[in-house]
Amino acid sequence: MQETRLDIDRIRAARRVIAPVFLDTPLYRCEALEPGLGCAVSIKLETANPVRSFKGRGSELVAHLLTGERAVVCASAGNLGQALAWSGRGRGLDVTVVASRFAPATKLDRIRALGARLELVDGDHELARERAAAIARHDGIRLVEDSLDIETCEGAATIGLELVAAAQPFDAVLIALGGGALATGVGHVLKALAPEVEVICVQPLGAPAMTRSWHERRVVTTDSTDTIADGVAGRYPIPAVLADLLLVADDAVLVQEESITTGMRMLLDHAGLVVEPSAALGIAAIREDRDRFAGRHVVTIVCGGNVDVAAYHRWVGAT
Amino acid sequence: MQETRLDIDRIRAARRVIAPVFLDTPLYRCEALEPGLGCAVSIKLETANPVRSFKGRGSELVAHLLTGERAVVCASAGNLGQALAWSGRGRGLDVTVVASRFAPATKLDRIRALGARLELVDGDHELARERAAAIARHDGIRLVEDSLDIETCEGAATIGLELVAAAQPFDAVLIALGGGALATGVGHVLKALAPEVEVICVQPLGAPAMTRSWHERRVVTTDSTDTIADGVAGRYPIPAVLADLLLVADDAVLVQEESITTGMRMLLDHAGLVVEPSAALGIAAIREDRDRFAGRHVVTIVCGGNVDVAAYHRWVGAT
Numbered sequence: 001m002q003e004t005r006l007d008i009d010r011i012r013a014a015r016r017v018i019a020p021v022f023l024d025t026p027l028y029r030c031e032a033l034e035p036g037l038g039c040a041v042s043i044k045l046e047t048a049n050p051v052r053s054f055k056g057r058g059s060e061l062v063a064h065l066l067t068g069e070r071a072v073v074c075a076s077a078g079n080l081g082q083a084l085a086w087s088g089r090g091r092g093l094d095v096t097v098v099a100s101r102f103a104p105a106t107k108l109d110r111i112r113a114l115g116a117r118l119e120l121v122d123g124d125h126e127l128a129r130e131r132a133a134a135i136a137r138h139d140g141i142r143l144v145e146d147s148l149d150i151e152t153c154e155g156a157a158t159i160g161l162e163l164v165a166a167a168q169p170f171d172a173v174l175i176a177l178g179g180g181a182l183a184t185g186v187g188h189v190l191k192a193l194a195p196e197v198e199v200i201c202v203q204p205l206g207a208p209a210m211t212r213s214w215h216e217r218r219v220v221t222t223d224s225t226d227t228i229a230d231g232v233a234g235r236y237p238i239p240a241v242l243a244d245l246l247l248v249a250d251d252a253v254l255v256q257e258e259s260i261t262t263g264m265r266m267l268l269d270h271a272g273l274v275v276e277p278s279a280a281l282g283i284a285a286i287r288e289d290r291d292r293f294a295g296r297h298v299v300t301i302v303c304g305g306n307v308d309v310a311a312y313h314r315w316v317g318a319t
Numbered sequence: 320m321q322e323t324r325l326d327i328d329r330i331r332a333a334r335r336v337i338a339p340v341f342l343d344t345p346l347y348r349c350e351a352l353e354p355g356l357g358c359a360v361s362i363k364l365e366t367a368n369p370v371r372s373f374k375g376r377g378s379e380l381v382a383h384l385l386t387g388e389r390a391v392v393c394a395s396a397g398n399l400g401q402a403l404a405w406s407g408r409g410r411g412l413d414v415t416v417v418a419s420r421f422a423p424a425t426k427l428d429r430i431r432a433l434g435a436r437l438e439l440v441d442g443d444h445e446l447a448r449e450r451a452a453a454i455a456r457h458d459g460i461r462l463v464e465d466s467l468d469i470e471t472c473e474g475a476a477t478i479g480l481e482l483v484a485a486a487q488p489f490d491a492v493l494i495a496l497g498g499g500a501l502a503t504g505v506g507h508v509l510k511a512l513a514p515e516v517e518v519i520c521v522q523p524l525g526a527p528a529m530t531r532s533w534h535e536r537r538v539v540t541t542d543s544t545d546t547i548a549d550g551v552a553g554r555y556p557i558p559a560v561l562a563d564l565l566l567v568a569d570d571a572v573l574v575q576e577e578s579i580t581t582g583m584r585m586l587l588d589h590a591g592l593v594v595e596p597s598a599a600l601g602i603a604a605i606r607e608d609r610d611r612f613a614g615r616h617v618v619t620i621v622c623g624g625n626v627d628v629a630a631y632h633r634w635v636g637a638t
Contacts, residue, residue: 020486021347026367028340031432045367047591048345113350167339272366272593272624305591 004244005150006188011157014057017064018158019087021049022056025159027166027299032270037283038290040297042170043271044159047279047305051110053231054303055083058155058181062144063087065151070094074144075132077125077178077231078107079304080152084144085116098132100124104230104276104308124225126235147179147241156182160189163197163299170197171296174282176303177201177210177252178232180241186301187248201245201252202281204260207233211252213242228315229260231278231304259284265316267302276307277315323563324469325507330476333376336383337477338406340368341375344478346485346618351589356602357609359616361489362590363478366598366624370429372550373622374402377474377500381463382406384470389413393463394451396444396497396550397426398623399471403463404435417451419443423549423595423627443544445554466498466560475501479508482516482618489516490615493601495622496520496529496571497551499560505620506567520564520571521600523579526552530571532561547634548579548596550623578603584635586621595626596634 015023026045033041046054059080066072071094074084081097088095097111101120111118119135121127129145136143146152163173163186173190175183187199203211206227212220219242225233245252263280267273282300286293334342345364352360365373378399385391390413393403400416407414414435418427419442430437438454440446448464455462465471482492482505492509494502506518522530525546531539538561544552564571582599586592601619605612 021345024343026340026345028368031369032429043367048362048364048367049347050350052591110351268593269628272371272626274587274591274593307591309588 002247004184004188004247005240006154006157006184006244008189008192011154011161011189014061014154015158015161018057018060018155022060023158024162027162030271033266036266037286039286039293039295042168042297042299044163044299044301046159046301046303047273047275051079051082051086052305053079053083054156054159054182055079056086057158058152059083059087061151061155062149063091063093066093066142067091069142071096071139071141072144073098073132073135073141074146075099075125075128076146077233078103079231079306080146081111081116082107082114082306085111085114089115096135098128098135100128104306104311106308107306110306125233147181148238152181153185155185157185157189159301160186164189164193168297170299172198172200172293172298174285174298174300175199175201176232176278176281176301177203178278179234179238180210180245182301182303184241184244184248187245191248198250199248200285201249202285203232203252203254204229204281205254205256208254209235210237210242211254213237214245214249214252217246228257229277229281231276253285255281255284255288259287261315262287268316273302274305274307274312275302276304279303279305321566323503323507323566324559325473325476325503325563327508327511330473330480330508333380333473334477334480337376337379337474341379342477343481346481349590352585355585356605358605358612358614361487361616361618363482363618363620365478365620365622366592366594370398370401370405371624372398372402373475373478373501374398375405376477377471378402378406380470380474381468382410382412385412385461386410388461390415390458390460391463392417392451392454392460393465394418394444394447395465396552397422398550398625399465400430400435401426401433401625404430404433408434415454417447417454419447423625423630425627426625429625443554444552466500467557471500472504474504476504476508478620479505483508483512487616489618491517491519491612491617493519493521493604493617493619495551495597495600495620496522497597498553498557499529499564501620501622503560503563503567506564510567517569518567519604520568521604522551522571522573523548523600524573524575527573528554529556529561530573532556533564533568533571536565547576548600550595550597572604574600574603574607578606580634581606587635592621593624593626593631594621595623598622598624
């Protein structure tokens, strides 16, 4: 394949740097989910760790490479902020996180609890990105840009190495698509080491910028987003990330909000997992296109579990 | 220490026989739980696998040693039955499971879905044990007796090896106590390799037979049980298992039903995990004796996640 910005040898080396608590996460068939989906489904579970998302893989790599520095700043929809706070705390690194004041309260609370300085902006994630960049310039400290910075992609890519090493072969992997770190990371490894696996990105219809960009092969922005999947609700795709995604993704699909909440409920009832909306995108994609997946073995990456409790129960309609 | 029936070398060897999907399960600090508990809490997660409980470790060992046999029978409260069905299916072994008709429907459904023959008895787990023994005698096949059969203990004991290898030291481990396979298994390994760790067994007040037996150092039976924690609701402790437990447990405590449901709710809200009542016994024990654990680092084994959805939501009071 044409070359992305990612490198398999660096990704392999990343495993030696990332705290083991984020690596070698569970990968298992969940047959209880399957009657509702019509295909074999395996879960790659990225929520059973101290920050309840896959972002620790990338933040560990970032923090390791910052050894000797005093401070770092990032914009975050909530999960990168927690992960960077966790990785920085263990290394004596001052972490500033800029987030939207509309981010889930539980994500913001956890960022503070992990000892990071949290600054809220009165706008969405794109405004938080601008503010984080301004802080970095003013303070002369490293700005971590999710999906643009190669460490965030190559950290996430270590999931790909674990998928490739799976005991059971699989036909397709469903990956939540936001900024693109997870999709380009996992996609790169699969295309390099298991090119027969179909790499399918999934985004909400209400936040379609990256998916539209992938289909049109050029950056397409949107004026707003309208989805409960806060973790993937960007409006401005990053050109370099899109270029990588064009090389490693076989498809990018959009799903409805109702499918996302149905997916969340299915993961609750049949897998016993509380997941954030982004983590249910894969199940949502199967629900919306059963014929495509019928009889195949599909892996879905359950990428995060940080949700506000009240909103979660409202969404899944638990009684 | 005095010798139990378990053997560290056999336990180490068991790791090579057990399907990797059951091994090296997540072990991680869950700081979001801690404000409500007053101590550092780590979760050893045994639910992210194809049968959603730790029982696959033992069933794999049983099934491996039955290579060449055609059939096997066990009594089960539900989790061993699923695990043995899973392990038998992959090896062409006919599995019969005898269970109480009052066992959670979801456990019974999963046993059937995994291809085992399920026979229900009109009584509790102790009656199922009698019936399974009768089937084994009649059919001339192997009877698997949970906690009595050394494979079930040594399979569970592989959790202990993983705890001992943990990156972060810990002060105590909380273990659900039912028949005793999990407690004697994990306890044996800790007493052998990390004797400074306090091994604390936890049982519901409504099913106290093994705990009372441990305190009185002789088998104490009860006429009935009254607890939602179906996985640990035995009435007839097995003498050989009690003898082992006396050698490896530092304490055995009883907890109230309300503490169990509170623990389940805490694991749902702060760890994102749907657990069965037995898996919340550790959190319940901390809640009931905060002073004992204050400032310490406690590991709780989240041993199973198979619950009836409706009962679960009723117990945790989710809205």
